[in-house]
Amino acid sequence: VSGVVHRSSFASRVLSVVRRIPPGRVSTYGDVAAMAGRPRAARAVGNIMRGCARPDVPCHRVIAAGGRLGGYGGHEMLKRALLAAEGITVAGSRVRELGRVRWSAARRKATR
């Protein structure tokens, strides 16, 4: 895990990126794909997240572009609840103030 991109499979890199998203912050499928080294693989990231049931991977912090929630294996309401519990304001199916809660490795010094 040197830097954000290493030589493991794309799926492994994606999981490592997601594990770094801090509580109270979110990242988009596209951002995660970029941090994993494949800027256009947002959709592939979604496929990987689809089978992510591990407790050590905060998959609820990965949302779609524009603040849209995206899916959560048929439990979108749970995703909203988990985000709200971390202090993230969600209106309808949209995360508010995306600019403030959006996280990326490059900006982590500015966290909070």
Place this chain on the structure above:
DNA sequence: TGGTTGACGGTGG
């Protein structure tokens, strides 16, 4: 090896 599958993204209506 080759086609299918979507927790996606951007554009256009």
Place this chain on the structure above:
DNA sequence: TCCACCGCCAACC
């Protein structure tokens, strides 16, 4: 603002 379309991609089958 919402929806339909099309383009992209790694994992699956």
